[in-house]
Every structure is written in structure tokens, then in C-alpha cells.
Amino acid sequence: MTDQNITELQKRRADNIIWNCAGDYSFAPDFKAYDSSGDADLYWNIIFGLARRRYEYEKLEKLFAMLDRYKNSAVYETIFWNAIEPVLFRAELCERPVLGRMRPAPAESELKLDAAMTTDEIVDAARRFFYERYGLYGDGKMRLKYRLPHLKRLSVDSFLQRGRIVIHEKDLYHGEEPGWNGDYSLSTKLTVPELRAFLETKFGKSIVPPERIAQLEKQLCSGNHKFTHLFYTRGETVELRGVYSSFELHQRKRQAELIANNRAWYRKNLLRNRLQISKLSTDIMNSILLHMQSAPVKAGAGAVNPALAWRAARLGDERVFTRTENENAGDMSVDLLLDASHSQYPRAAEISSQAYIISEALARCRVPCRVTSFCSMSGFTVLRLFNDYGSSGDNSGIFDYYAEGCNRDGLAIRAAGELMSRSAYEHKMLIVLSDVKPMDAAKIRKDERDVGVSYDGIRALTDTAHEVRRLRAEGISVICIFTGEDEDLSSAKMVYGQDFVRIRDFSLFADTVGKLIIDQIKNYST
Amino acid sequence: MLDFLRQEGIEENLIERIEQYRSEYPVAEGDRIRIPSPKFRYYGGELWKLAITAILSGENLLLVGPKATGKNVFAENLSAVFGRPEWDVSFYLNTDAASLIGTDTFKNGEVSFRKGPVYACAEAGGFGVLDEINMAKNESLAVLHATLDFRRIVEVPGYSRIRLAPATRFIATMNYGYAGTRELNEALASRFMVINMPVISDANLEKLLAQQYPSLKAEYASQLTVLFGEIRRKCESSEISTKALDLRGLLAAVTLVYNGLSMQQALNIAIINKSFDAFERTLVEDIVSTRIDGKLTKEEIFLS
Numbered sequence: 001m002t003d004q005n006i007t008e009l010q011k012r013r014a015d016n017i018i019w020n021c022a023g024d025y026s027f028a029p030d031f032k033a034y035d036s037s038g039d040a041d042l043y044w045n046i047i048f049g050l051a052r053r054r055y056e057y058e059k060l061e062k063l064f065a066m067l068d069r070y071k072n073s074a075v076y077e078t079i080f081w082n083a084i085e086p087v088l089f090r091a092e093l094c095e096r097p098v099l100g101r102m103r104p105a106p107a108e109s110e111l112k113l114d115a116a117m118t119t120d121e122i123v124d125a126a127r128r129f130f131y132e133r134y135g136l137y138g139d140g141k142m143r144l145k146y147r148l149p150h151l152k153r154l155s156v157d158s159f160l161q162r163g164r165i166v167i168h169e170k171d172l173y174h175g176e177e178p179g180w181n182g183d184y185s186l187s188t189k190l191t192v193p194e195l196r197a198f199l200e201t202k203f204g205k206s207i208v209p210p211e212r213i214a215q216l217e218k219q220l221c222s223g224n225h226k227f228t229h230l231f232y233t234r235g236e237t238v239e240l241r242g243v244y245s246s247f248e249l250h251q252r253k254r255q256a257e258l259i260a261n262n263r264a265w266y267r268k269n270l271l272r273n274r275l276q277i278s279k280l281s282t283d284i285m286n287s288i289l290l291h292m293q294s295a296p297v298k299a300g301a302g303a304v305n306p307a308l309a310w311r312a313a314r315l316g317d318e319r320v321f322t323r324t325e326n327e328n329a330g331d332m333s334v335d336l337l338l339d340a341s342h343s344q345y346p347r348a349a350e351i352s353s354q355a356y357i358i359s360e361a362l363a364r365c366r367v368p369c370r371v372t373s374f375c376s377m378s379g380f381t382v383l384r385l386f387n388d389y390g391s392s393g394d395n396s397g398i399f400d401y402y403a404e405g406c407n408r409d410g411l412a413i414r415a416a417g418e419l420m421s422r423s424a425y426e427h428k429m430l431i432v433l434s435d436v437k438p439m440d441a442a443k444i445r446k447d448e449r450d451v452g453v454s455y456d457g458i459r460a461l462t463d464t465a466h467e468v469r470r471l472r473a474e475g476i477s478v479i480c481i482f483t484g485e486d487e488d489l490s491s492a493k494m495v496y497g498q499d500f501v502r503i504r505d506f507s508l509f510a511d512t513v514g515k516l517i518i519d520q521i522k523n524y525s526t
Numbered sequence: 527m528l529d530f531l532r533q534e535g536i537e538e539n540l541i542e543r544i545e546q547y548r549s550e551y552p553v554a555e556g557d558r559i560r561i562p563s564p565k566f567r568y569y570g571g572e573l574w575k576l577a578i579t580a581i582l583s584g585e586n587l588l589l590v591g592p593k594a595t596g597k598n599v600f601a602e603n604l605s606a607v608f609g610r611p612e613w614d615v616s617f618y619l620n621t622d623a624a625s626l627i628g629t630d631t632f633k634n635g636e637v638s639f640r641k642g643p644v645y646a647c648a649e650a651g652g653f654g655v656l657d658e659i660n661m662a663k664n665e666s667l668a669v670l671h672a673t674l675d676f677r678r679i680v681e682v683p684g685y686s687r688i689r690l691a692p693a694t695r696f697i698a699t700m701n702y703g704y705a706g707t708r709e710l711n712e713a714l715a716s717r718f719m720v721i722n723m724p725v726i727s728d729a730n731l732e733k734l735l736a737q738q739y740p741s742l743k744a745e746y747a748s749q750l751t752v753l754f755g756e757i758r759r760k761c762e763s764s765e766i767s768t769k770a771l772d773l774r775g776l777l778a779a780v781t782l783v784y785n786g787l788s789m790q791q792a793l794n795i796a797i798i799n800k801s802f803d804a805f806e807r808t809l810v811e812d813i814v815s816t817r818i819d820g821k822l823t824k825e826e827i828f829l830s
Contacts (some may be wrong), residue, residue, distance in 0.1 A: 009805055016765055016809045017816060020756050025763030046816050097749070098819045271763065289619060290663070301631040301640065302624060318632045 006038045008396060014040035015270075021049025026271055030064070031081070043102045047081070050088045056119040063123050066138050067130070076134070080126055083111035091115055192229065195378050202251070203382050204235035220418055224444045224455070224463045225411045231382045235400055255402050258348055262399040265349030266356065269506075273357060276510040280361035283514035287521045288332075288365060299323035332524065333368045333389055333425035334358075334517075337416045339434035339483070340373035340384070341407030347483055351433055352401040354481065354503070358431065358513065359387065359395045368425070371398055374412035377405040379442040381412055389423065408455060409438035409495075410463035413478070417471045427524045428476045429517070435484025436492040438464050465495040477520040481513060527607050531578075535571040540578050547582065548609045551693035557650050560611030566777075567737060568600040569730040573721060577604055580719040586674055586696040588659070588715065591723025594758075594773040597699040598657065600723065604697060605653040613647040614655045621662035623669040627682055639685055644673065648680045651691030656698035664711045674717035726773070728755060739780050739828075746827040750776060753817045757797075760813065769800045770810045783824055790820025 014032040017040060019025045033044030051060065067076040086106055093099055111129045113122055130136040200206055208216070213230060221228050266273055298308070302321035311317040336355050344351060355371055362369040368389035375382055382405070386397045413432065420428050438460035443452030453459065468478045480500035482492045492500045499520075501512045528541055553561065568574070580587055581604065589597045605612040615626065628642040647654040659667070672679050678690040698718060700710065726734070728751050735747040754776055761768045775796040782792035793814050801807045814820075 009808075012805075013808055013812060016760065017812050019763065019765070020760060020813050021816065023759065025759070025765065040812075042812065042816055095752075096817060097745075098815070098817060101819055102816075274763075274765075301629050304630055304637060312632060312635070320632070321630065 006034055008394075010034060010038055010040050014045050017042060017045035018049040018052070021046045022052035024052060027052070028267055028270055030061070031077075043099075043104060044081075046092075046096075046099070046102075047085050047088050050092055051084065054088060054091060055122065059119045059123050063126055066127070067136075069139065070136060076130060076136070079109060079111055082107040083109040083113050083126075084122070087113050087115050087117075195229075195380065196231065199231050199377070199380060199382060200233075200238045202377075203231070203384060204233040205238055206231060207234055207385070208232045216415075216418070220411065220414050225381075225408065225414070226447075227379070227445050228376075228408065228411060228440075228442050229380045230411075230415060231380045232385070233382065234385050235397075258345075258402055259400050262349045262352040262401060263396075266353045266399065269353070272507060273353060276357050276507075277360045277364070279510035280357065280514050281364040283510065284361060284367070284517055284521070285365045287518040288367070291521055291524065297323055331425055332427040332429065332521070333370070333420070333423055334362055334429045334431060335416055335420055336369065336371040337412065337430060337432045337434075338371065338373040338401060339407050339409070339412075339432070340375040340401060340403045340405075341437075341439075342375075342404050343407075343435055343437055344403040344483065347435075348401060348403045350506070351403075351483055352399050354433060354483075354509065354513075355386075355401065356395055356398045357509065359398060361510075363395060370419070371395070372416060372419070373401055374407065374409075374415075375403070375405040376408045376411075376440045376442065381408050381415065381440075383412065383415055383419075406440040407434075407438055408440040408442070408460075409434065409436070410460065410467045413464065413467040413471065417467070417474065417476060420476060421474070427521075429520055430471060430476055430478045431517075432478065432480045432496075433483055434480060436461070436464075436480070436482060436488050436495055437484060461491050461494055468495055477523065479516050479520060481516075527603075530567055531574060531607065534569065534574055536574055536578065540575065540582070543582050544578065544607060547693070551610075551651055551691075553609065553611055554650060557611040557652065560613070560652065561609055562602045562606050562612050564599065564602045564606050566596075566599050566734065568596055568603045569726075569733050570600075570724070573600070573723070576719075576721055578607070580721075581608065581695055584695075585719045586698070586717060588698045588700065588710075588718035588720045589723050590700050590702055590720060592701060592725065593768045594771050595723040595725055596773070597701075597723055598655070601653075601655045601697045601699060605655075608653065610693060610695075611647075611650055611652040612655060613643040613652050614657060615643045616657045617659050617662040619661060619663070622666040627669060627680060639682070644670070645680055645682070645688070647696075648673065648688060648690040648694050651693035654694070654696045656696055658700060659698040659714075660700040660702070660710045664714065667714055671713060671717065674714075725758065728752070731773075735777070735780065738777060739784070741829045742780060743827055743829055746822075749818060750780070753814065756813050756817065757810065760809065766801065766806045766809050767803075769802070770797050770806070772797055772800055775800060783822070783827060786824065788820065789818055789822035789827070793818065793820070 011032065014034065015029050018029040018032065019027075029048065031048045033041040033048070035041050051057065063080070064077060067073045067080070070076065089099060089103060089106075110133065111126060113125060117125065127138060131138070196206065206213075213232075217230055220230065298305075298319045299321045300319050302323040305320055305322045308317075308320040312320045336358060338351060338355055359369045359371055370388050371386040373384045373386065386400065387395055409432075413430075416430060420430065439456040440460070442455065444455050444459065445452035455463070471478050478496065478499065480492060480496040482489070482500050482502045484492070489502065492502075499516065501516050503509055503512060528544065531541055531544075532538075577587055577600070587601075587604075589600060591597055602612065615621075624642070626642050626644045628645050629640055630637050631640045632638070641649075644654055646652075669681070672681055673690065674696060678694070679687050680690065681687045696718075731751045731754060732744075732747050735742055735750060736744075739747075754771075754773070757766075757771050760766050761771045779789075779792040779796035782796060783789055798807055798810050798814060801810050
């Protein structure tokens with residue numbers, strides 16, 4: 001069993017048991033235990049939580065960091081946990097009698113600890129034990145005689161309780177940040193269908209049949225976007241084949257690293273992020289409720305409606321009053337459009353978390369939300385749908401966000417507008433997360449023979465601004481969460497007018513974004 | 527009820543003044559049925575003193591606090607202590623002047639006035655409990671301004687204005703920051719004395735359990751108390767919603783065990799199942815099963 005086989009839900013469940021027993025929710029648990037089917041293990045997670053409550057955990061963390069320098073760290077850590085488990089068990093039993101029934105058969109451990117020891121004494125005892133018994137110096141080096149193969153016989157299983165798996169995130173205590181080792185550019189002379197096949201292996205299966213694509217391109221890829229193409233996907237992986245394989249494998253590996261980093265970043269700030277979600281959803285909920293529209297209905301009591309009064313006398317119909325009924329202004333949808341071009345690469349983790357927070361908050365308010373990312377490559381603007389209106393509760397797909405290529409903001413916004421125009425919601429909002437730096441290698445060309453001008457700088461900004469205003473004219477509110485650098489603030493102002501915010505302090509994310517969204521909702525009610 | 531106040535450490539002179547208040551404002555025979563006889567007592571000596579003094583001074587109260595802090599229990603206890611008939615008004619989004627003061631209705635072929643709860647309460651000199659006052663829009667509450675401040679009148683447009691009977695008080699409750707609630711505007715807030723309701727302390731919860739279930743063994747009262755605290759901490763960390771943080775449910779669970787269910791069955795229907803989300807339910811189950819042995823029955827947790 002590896003980390004991948006355990007569902008997010010079970011991980012969160014394990015977290016919650018640990019937090020509960022630690023009496024503290026302000027840390028991201030390191031060790032978590034699961035049973036052989038991948039379900040969170042109650043007993044061991046209680047023990048992990050109790051260790052936090054009863055000892056100075058930062059000192060234990062140092063011990064784990066020391067053990068992690070060794071190849072067999074999992075074995076050593078297991079020895080330690082098996083040694084401390086009886087101590088914690090006995091100390092907690094009177095406060096939590098149910099533990100007596102839950103405890104599995106205790107494991108033998110040569111490391112002896114007892115309840116009277118302080119954290120320092122425990123750490124000292126453990127260090128001494130690991131030095132004397134296994135020759136660990138504590139700095140990754142080992143005494144010579146212990147390098148003999150006898151250690152290999154100590155597999156993790158022989159220490160762990162049968163069927164239980166203890167996992168802590170790889171490289172937790174001495175990990176390096178997964179790094180970015182240089183951009184690459186793709187030059188190609190492939191035909192459009194070949195490119196489509198390439199994009200399928202790169203971004204995932206196309207979700208729009210070819211004939212529909214042709215229609216959409218005719219409708220959308222005009223004007224400044226003539227001779228460019230569109231590609232829609234949900235990111236479902238296609239089996240690798242042919243000449244791209246080795247190159248693609250490398251790409252995929254890098255992509256997987258980045259995605260793991262997105263999730264890790266969110267988890268690292270879990271508590272803060274969750275607070276942001278609940279804060280944002282409360283704000284949005286309040287504003288939706290506050291600005292609901294009211295409609296008068298006929299009623300048997302209330303304010304007399306003179307126009308109906310005759311009915312009482314003539315027809316005996318006593319429903320001649322008017323009562324105001326508030327109808328749900330929840331008839332609203334939100335689209336998140338994420339700029340996934342390479343310039344966003346360093347901020348990918350932050351952007352995916354922001355998108356996740358917004359979509360979770362909206363989901364809690366039952367506002368349908370769709371998340372799409374866009375980037376451009378080889379003349380194609382790729383729109384990747386992460387989740388759609390009314391899709392099931394899990395928004396965590398957003399962490400698959402990956403930034404590469406160029407960005408043709410104008411076309412992307414136009415395409416997003418087209419997607420939105422297909423739904424029947426009364427109020428539509430488009431939130432763009434972007435650094436407002438449109439740039440695409442595919443030039444602006446008037447006709448086949450035109451060499452064209454580049455799609456960047458002021459030309460691209462004007463084009464994007466134009467598209468934003470076109471959507472606004474159609475009644476869609478377009479707002480921007482600016483993710484770029486100060487020098488591009490003026491571009492954001494030019495493209496989005498007043499309706500953008502810059503996140504300077506992530507802990508104020510909910511306040512800032514909430515205010516922007518609420519301003520739009522206010523407009524709906526007037 | 528007054529003996530209970532003495533246990534809570536309320537000074538004798540305040541109790542005398544309550545008795546004086548009671549005899550000064552007798553309750554009409556027809557309204558007697560509205561005087562509550564509370565099932566639960568509110569424990570919290572300091573708060574009692576604040577509230578009693580405010581009411582004796584002619585002020586209205588606003589009780590602010592999160593879920594399971596006993597806002598309504600306290601309000602009901604106050605009505606009982608002062609021996610006043612109680613009118614409960616639950617506020618909701620569409621609460622408007624008509625639903626508070628009264629509305630026109632049709633009776634026997636002519637338009638007549640149907641009294642709303644605030645009007646009735648003001649006539650009878652009762653205690654009006656304005657529950658979840660911040661659920662309603664502030665604009666629709668403007669009609670209460672004159673009722674709640676020194677003017678002490680109820681204005682009925684098109685009919686008359688009445689003066690509040692001198693014994694009338696209003697006790698509003700609100701849960702700040704709850705979904706669907708809004709900020710209470712200053713005009714309204716300034717017409718109340720505001721009491722922040724603390725979360726029930728472990729000691730008081732144990733007291734409450736002991737009072738309700740005298741035969742419950744002390745060790746289990748304390749386990750249930752700790753369990754409740756653990757659920758609350760999980761709510762405060764926004765890991766779960768407040769659905770499972772249900773004091774009524776906890777008390778009901780004990781009754782259910784007394785009447786024959788196992789601990790597991792009782793906690794399932796009284797607390798765990800209140801989280802409708804399957805995953806949230808798992809989290810609550812985990813808290814319960816890492817604290818309480820589900821197989822426990824009446825024989826084990828109650829003294830025989």
C-alpha cells in the first residue's frame with residue numbers, strides 16, 4: 001500500500017482523529033496510520049495525536065528528522081512508536097476508558113520508555129538506543145559494523161502491527177522543494193490533426209467532436225484570432241504512444257511533481273485555507289440572502305390589494321391581500337477562468353489553492369461553479385475544464401492545474417463567454433485569475449498571405465479589454481483576481497477597469513475576493 | 527426557581543426585588559398558561575446577575591452567542607424567574623412589520639386587525655423572546671425601534687398606537703456569523719443590553735447532566751462532557767459544521783440509553799446522524815468511537 005492508494009477522505013479522517021486527540025488543530029499531521037484496506041486506523045492515529053498533547057512535539061520532530069537521514073528510517077520510527085505506545089496508552093486510559101477495548105496486541109520493543117520521562121529524556125533515551133543498537137550517529141552516518149546486511153532483514157512489516165501502515169509524507173523532514181529545471185519550447189511543423197493528437201497526449205482527451213470544433217472555430221476564431229484553433233479537454237489522460245513517448249514521459253513526470261506541489265501547498269496551510277473557505281462562503285451566502293428579489297403573491301392576509309378587493313364581496317374570494325415572497329436569487333452561476341500560461345508557473349500552487357477556495361465556498365452556497373484553465377500552444381488555445389456546474393462535491397481536481405505555454409487571453413475569454421452563453425442562469429459571473437500579460441506565438445493575421453503582427457503588448461491588452469467589455473455588454477459580470485507583479489497593475493486596470501483585486505496578503509484572500517463578488521451580487525438585485 | 531437562583535449565588539436583595547416585581551405586576555388569568563416552567567436550568571451565576579439587574583432596570587436584553595450556548599434556555603429561565611407570560615417570535619428572512627405587530631385580515635366580510643405577537647405581548651406585559659433577531663432584514667425591524675426604546679409604544683399604521691404595559695421586556699437572541707445571519711444595525715443594537723453568552727463550561731455541563739439525570743454515574747457524565755468539548759473543538763476548527771454540536775441531542779442520548787438503547791444507537795440518532803454529509807458523519811463517528819464505548823447500556827452507566 002502506498003500513499004496513492006489512500007483516498008483524500010481517509011487522509012482527512014486520519015487528520016481529524018489526530019487533531020481531536022491532540023486537542024489542537026493548528027498543525028498538519030506528520031504520521032498517519034491506515035489499515036490494509038486504506039481506511040484510517042483509529043487506534044494508531046489516537047496515539048499520534050496523544051503524543052502531540054503529552055509531549056513537546058517539536059523535540060520529537062527533531063528526533064524524526066534525525067532518523068529520516070537513514071535509509072531504513074521507517075523501521076527506526078516504527079521502533080520508536082512501538083516503544084512510546086504503551087506509555088501513552090497507560091497515561092490516557094483513565095481519561096479515555098474506551099482505549100482498553102480498542103488496543104491491538106502490543107508489540108515488543110527493545111527501546112524502553114516509561115511514563116515518568118520528560119520529552120528530553122525520551123529523546124535522549126531514543127538517541128542512545130539507536131546509537132547503541134543500530135550504530136546511528138545521528139548525522140546520516142553509521143558505525144561500520146552496522147553497515148553489514150543484517151539490517152536488510154528488518155523490513156518495515158516485521159515492526160508494524162499486522163496490516164497497519166504508517167505513512168508520513170515522503171521527505172517530510174528533509175525534503176527539497178520540487179524544482180523547475182528550465183523551460184522548453186516546442187517548434188513544430190505538424191498539421192492541425194497531428195497537433196490535435198499531440199495535444200490529446202499532452203492535455204487529455206478532446207471533449208468536443210471535430211465537426212462541433214469546426215463550428216466553434218468559425219464562430220470564435222475570427223478577427224484578431226483568425227487562423228488559431230481551439231481545444232477543449234477535461235484532462236482525461238490518453239495512453240502514450242509513438243514518437244512522443246519518451247519526451248512525454250518526462251513532461252508527465254514534471255507535471256505530476258507540480259501537481260503534488262499544488263496539493264502540498266494547500267495542505268501546508270490547511271487551517272488558514274479552510275478558514276478562508278468558510279469565511280468566503282458566509283460572506284457570499286449573506287449577500288445572496290440579502291439581495292434576494294421579492295415578488296408579491298396573493299394571500300389571505302397581509303396588505304389589502306385594492307385591485308382585487310371586489311372579489312371578496314362578489315366572489316367570496318378572501319385572498320385579496322398581497323404578501324411579499326422572497327424568491328431565490330440563487331439563479332446565478334460563476335465561472336472561474338485560470339490563466340495557465342508559463343508565466344504563472346512559479347505561482348501555480350497559490351493559484352490552484354485560490355481557485356479551490358473560491359469553488360469550495362461557492363459550492364457551500366450552492367452556487368453552480370465551473371472552473372476552466374487556459375493556455376496556448378502551437379496556435380491552439382487549450383481550455384481545460386476542471387469541474388462543471390452541478391458536478392459532485394469534490395473540487396480537488398483543481399489541484400491538477402498546471403501552467404505552461406502562452407496565453408491568448410482575448411480568445412480564452414471569448415471562448416469562456418461562449419461556454420457561459422449555453423447555460424440559462426439569469427446572472428452570470430466570470431472570475432479571471434490572471435497576471436494580465438497576454439502573449440501568444442500565433443500572430444494576428446488578416447489573411448493567408450499576411451505575415452501578421454505579434455499577439456503581445458498593448459495590442460494583446462486592447463484585444464483582451466475589448467473581449468471583456470463585450471461580455472459585460474452581454475450582461476456577464478467579469479472580474480479579475482490579479483496574480484501578477486506590480487509593473488502589470490496598470491494593464492489589469494486597463495483590461496478590467498475597477499473590477500479587479502490584487503491579493504497582497506493571502507490571509508485576507510476571503511475578505512478581498514468576497515467584497516468583489518458581493519459587489520457584483522448587489523448589482524444583480526438592482 | 528428562586529431557590530435555584532440562591533444556589534447560583536444571586537444576592538438576596540436582587541431576589542427580593544424580583545419578588546416585588548412579581549407582586550407588582552400580576553398576570554391575567556388567561557395568560558398564565560404562557561408562563562414557562564423550564565425543563566432545563568441555566569447555570570451561570572454572573573450572567574444571571576447581569577440579566578436580572580438589566581431587566582429590573584427596565585432594559586431589554588440581547589443574548590449573543592454561538593450554537594449550544596443556551597440562549598433560549600436562558601431566555602425561558604428569565605421569563606420563569608420573573609413569572610411573566612412569554613411570547614416567542616422566531617425571526618426569519620421574510621419577517622416584516624406585519625408578522626410582528628399584526629396584519630389586516632378578512633373576517634365576516636370585513637377587514638379586521640389580527641394581533642401579532644409583539645402587540646399581544648405589549649398588551650399583556652409579557653416577555654417577548656425575539657429569536658435569531660439577526661435573521662431578518664434590518665429595514666423590517668425598524669418598526670420595533672419605538673417599541674424597544676424609551677418611547678415604549680407599538681404603532682399600528684391605520685389603527686392606533688398602544689403603550690407597552692410596564693412589565694413588558696424583550697429578550698432577543700442572535701448567533702453572530704452564522705450562515706444566513708447579518709450584522710445587526712447600530713440603531714437596533716443600541717436598544718438592547720448585550721450579554722455575550724459563553725460556551726457552556728465543562729463544570730456546568732456536568733452539573734446540567736447531574737441535575738437532569740441524578741442516577742447517571744459521574745464518570746460517564748464527565749466522558750460525555752469531554753466528548754461534547756471535542757466535538758466543539760472540531761467545529762471551531764471548521765473541520766465539521768455545527769450540526770453535530772447539539773446539546774439537546776447529547777441530553778436526549780442519555781434519556782435514550784435510559785429507555786433501553788445502547789450507547790452507540792443512542793448517540794447515532796441523537797448526534798451523529800445530525801450531520802447529513804456522509805464524510806462529516808464519519809468524522810463525528812470517529813470522535814465518538816475514540817471516546818465512548820458503544821456497547822454501554824443502561825445497567826452500566828446508571829446507578830441502580
